Amino acid sequence: MRHPTRSPLIIEGQTVVAGSRQTLEIQLPLLYTHTQVMLSMHIVHGFIKGPTLFVSGAVHGDEINGVEIIRRLLQMPILRDLRGTLIAVPVVNVYGFVRQSRYLPDRRDLNRMFPGSERGSLAARLAHSFIQIVVKNSTHGIDLHTGALHRDNLPQIRAAFKPETVEEHMAKAFAAPIIMNSEMRDGSLREAAAEIGVPVIVYEGGEALRFDELAIRTGVRGIVGVMRALKMFKSPRNSGMRMQQNSLVAKSSTWVRAPQSGILRANVPLGVMVEKNERLGFITDPLGEQEEEVIAHTAGMVIGKVNLPLVNEGEAIYHIARLDSEEESNEFFDYPANIND
Numbered sequence: 001m002r003h004p005t006r007s008p009l010i011i012e013g014q015t016v017v018a019g020s021r022q023t024l025e026i027q028l029p030l031l032y033t034h035t036q037v038m039l040s041m042h043i044v045h046g047f048i049k050g051p052t053l054f055v056s057g058a059v060h061g062d063e064i065n066g067v068e069i070i071r072r073l074l075q076m077p078i079l080r081d082l083r084g085t086l087i088a089v090p091v092v093n094v095y096g097f098v099r100q101s102r103y104l105p106d107r108r109d110l111n112r113m114f115p116g117s118e119r120g121s122l123a124a125r126l127a128h129s130f131i132q133i134v135v136k137n138s139t140h141g142i143d144l145h146t147g148a149l150h151r152d153n154l155p156q157i158r159a160a161f162k163p164e165t166v167e168e169h170m171a172k173a174f175a176a177p178i179i180m181n182s183e184m185r186d187g188s189l190r191e192a193a194a195e196i197g198v199p200v201i202v203y204e205g206g207e208a209l210r211f212d213e214l215a216i217r218t219g220v221r222g223i224v225g226v227m228r229a230l231k232m233f234k235s236p237r238n239s240g241m242r243m244q245q246n247s248l249v250a251k252s253s254t255w256v257r258a259p260q261s262g263i264l265r266a267n268v269p270l271g272v273m274v275e276k277n278e279r280l281g282f283i284t285d286p287l288g289e290q291e292e293e294v295i296a297h298t299a300g301m302v303i304g305k306v307n308l309p310l311v312n313e314g315e316a317i318y319h320i321a322r323l324d325s326e327e328e329s330n331e332f333f334d335y336p337a338n339i340n341d
Contacts, residue, residue: 009045009085011133019047021079026133028094029122039129041089042074050084051230054138055223056130057089059111059145059189061096061103062208066144069219076224084232087134093126100209102148112185114192127192135193140170140230141200142223143189146215147207150308153319154270154301155205155218158182161249166199171247173229174201174222177271178248178303178321201226207307250321253303257314258283259292264309264317266294268302275299280318283311298322 006018016022026039055073057066070090073079079086091097095104103109108123116127135141147153159171161181171179182202184191193200203222205215227233258264266281268274276299284291294317304319311317 006045006047006049009043009137011043011137016043016045018045020045026129028129029125031095037094039089039094039133040091041087041134043088044074044079044082044086046082046084046232048083050082050232051139052085052087052137053227053230053232054087054089054134054141055144056092056134056141056189057144058091058093058097059143060109060208061091061093061099061101062149063102063144063146064097064209065146065206065212065215065219066203067091068211068216069144069223072216072220073223076220078224078233081233084230086227086232087138089130089134092130095122095126102208111189112187114187114189115195116192127189130189131192131196135189135198136196138198140166140226141189141193141198142170142174142226143200143202144219145202145204146210146212147204147304149208150306152207152212152270152305152307153204153215154178154303155203155215155222156180156303156321157222157247158202158204160184167201169229170199170201170226173225174203174247175225176203176205176218176222176247178250178301180253180303180321181249181251248301248321248323250300250303250323253300253319253321254298255316256280256294256296256318256320258311258317259294259313260290261311261313262286262290262292264294264306264311266305266309266317268305268318270302270305272302273300274302274320294318296320 009016021044028037067090104123113123113127115131117124156178157171157176158180159167190200206212262283268280274296278296280294300320300322303321306317
């Protein structure tokens with residue numbers, strides 16, 4: 001029989017003893033109907049000391065792939081031998097999630113409100129609670145996102161990709177197809193966490209309000225990869241998973257915008273390498289009398305695109321990542337058919 005070697009984890013007066021797992025409910029501000037709203041989190045508190053990783057989903061309430069990624073993560077048998085602690089919060093923006101909206105009821109973007117304020121707006125209060133309850137009890141974090149409504153993102157990691165940093169280590173361990181070198185955004189969870197010494201990487205994959213199986217599987221596998229890199233459990237000799245090649249790294253990216261308003265016929269899918277001046281599709285009027293080509297103005301990989309074919313002039317329709325070298329652009333990726341350990 002094993003005996004705990006760690007102290008209990010105490011969050012908001014609730015205790016999780018070493019070697020156990022527990023779901024906690026944290027009271028948030030009521031709805032105007034006086035209906036209770038709870039921030040639900042599941043904590044796996046291992047017997048053996050190690051990092052405390054938080055994984056958060058639905059900071060934007062309509063980005064639901066992260067919810068499914070966390071559900072699958074929590075079902076994995078390898079968590080039985082966890083070293084350290086996992087804090088899983090599938091739905092951070094509960095208010096937006098129940099309304100199927102990116103925003104809170106006050107139309108604020110939660111990911112521009114961190115670190116928040118105890119006496120501020122509803123969004124600021126939620127941001128403050130998450131920082132105080134989750135981030136300050138963690139040593140590392142992974143924040144799960146998708147593209148916006150009608151916009152699809154290739155699975156990718158966004159991090160400040162500086163050599164020999166914890167963020168770089170985590171980003172490489174996640175092994176998404178591509179890593180975007182992304183500076184901190186004012187008011188973002190990643191920036192607020194960094195201010196208190198908690199490195200966070202952001203995973204993007206799929207589209208808002210849609211499950212994307214590739215993005216979900218890549219997300220689960222990536223989190224497990226980061227946990228192994230942080231030594232939160234041993235890597236088995238044979239995990240039964242195909243090895244994925246190293247991520248490509250993009251130092252910058254650009255959007256190709258619609259040259260005219262009309263109906264888009266997109267020819268190029270996500271993940272494809274394009275050349276400068278390559279044709280990506282056509283935009284026509286409803287009668288097909290006025291047609292204009294959509295042209296890539298730079299070479300790179302397509303990492304995002306609009307799914308709704310009805311576009312206005314100037315609208316961003318293709319997101320292209322500029323890669324470091326032509327040699328890197330010739331690499332291909334294998335995705336797991338099954339990620340169960």
